[in-house]
Amino acid sequence: MKTEPHQTASHGHLVIIGGHEDRKHGKEILTRFVELAGGPGARIVVITAASQVADDMWEQYDQAFGDLGVTQRSHLTLTSRQDANNEEKVRMVAEADGIFMTGGDQKRLLAIIGGTALDAEMHTALKVRGACIGGTSAGASAMSGHMLAQGKTDLLPEKGAVSLGAGLGFLHRVVIDQHFSERHRLSRLLSVVAQNPYLQGIGIDEDTALVVERGRGIEVLGEGSVTIVDGRTMDTNMADIRERDTPELIDVRLHLLPAGSRYYLPSDNEPLVKPMSPSLRDFLENVTKRNPIS
């Protein structure tokens, strides 16, 4: 199932984590984040703006990144949009090799940084300087252009149960949910995809990361799996049913990528070893796409 990577210069990485990543023991995912930022010599900033307990969050990551040998680690405190346009704070992002967004509430995070100078500087960091951007839980959901903002479903998908918002837009044509298997969120993700078949749904388990290297490929890391639901070729009665009713869904495509799964785009001189699922291929192209700076 695996295709081999080809070597090029880094075009920036995303480490998209489903929450509850190990911060105390093996720290597999945080270790990879540090490596992709350049190793222990990297300058790492932690954005805690999604959380109402920012200092507690920082304390945990300060400890974890310290344990991993990172000496230049900083807490980027942001409690207002003024903060997110503050020159000194924006400079912290401009000088960072790794930018990590903690959990909390993705709506809170976007309300503070969406559309600010700091937001723009994160895009520059990723796309121009090839920095690594990590995010866990709310920090993961915030990464896509269409962001899963709020809403729950009971056991089955429901029309109108979940609402989207505008996320940071490091990836497009996808929507990201987290704590996925642990909180039984397939019905929630299917609710989004049934209403918005333009988006491929990504569900990331706890202590699990989808690592994206822009322009090259993806890898799944950690303890769980990444689930992808693709409704682009599905048929549904979503348009005709009432709010809160369960839609009929025919021909949803589902992919399950456990830790260890790796897929890379073929390079010009290294064609694919075997044909790839068109749905998975589109997913790979969407998430690795080197979008221009927004």
Next chain:
Amino acid sequence: MKTEPHQTASHGHLVIIGGHEDRKHGKEILTRFVELAGGPGARIVVITAASQVADDMWEQYDQAFGDLGVTQRSHLTLTSRQDANNEEKVRMVAEADGIFMTGGDQKRLLAIIGGTALDAEMHTALKVRGACIGGTSAGASAMSGHMLAQGKTDLLPEKGAVSLGAGLGFLHRVVIDQHFSERHRLSRLLSVVAQNPYLQGIGIDEDTALVVERGRGIEVLGEGSVTIVDGRTMDTNMADIRERDTPELIDVRLHLLPAGSRYYLPSDNEPLVKPMSPSLRDFLENVTKRNPIS
């Protein structure tokens, strides 16, 4: 999404229930079972052999079918294979218009009736006399040729977690799980389908029934949905991973049919209104197929 039925004589019905069907209030599913057996004048027998508390089970269905006006209702007690070959008990099946199998343990049910004269008489009832066979929970899983026998998964599919047994074989090329959304059993059903892609997986929610009219079509009834997972065109590394590892699954097809969904095979003079998903069409043909008496 719906195609209209065409009228022909009944070739027998299956009412496959995901457990916990309403037995006290509206009784939507049991009402339909009685209707399909011929109405309140029908002779209904209840097979409780899956259960260790057969008398308690009978008491509940005695009450429920009595409330629905059924006067000729009988408890078919079976505690051994001798019972299931007993002439008088087999005659109860031979004279029944409706045969209902309660919950319990499907392995226990099959150990008692699998391959007996009573088993054969149930096939005759369904296929020759056009009787209605209902089953809930264990009684639902028991209906397919390949029966989900035992095994649990945690949050994700696992190789080797679930084992199959030989069921009653009223339907083929499928495997049936119940209490589906309530017990979060998608990972269990995917485990079966990943290992046995010949089988389409059917997951039935509680108080929900998949009603099959042989040779004609299907309908979903009740409070929940029926989930179908089709792995026939999937790609997987199942053959190469270790026991208990989570397989990679690419291009599983998933269908969600909420209560109210109805699909009928086109008749010669009533072509389909619109093209049907090939996967769903195959499912429809598999479950409605008028297999010969085994």
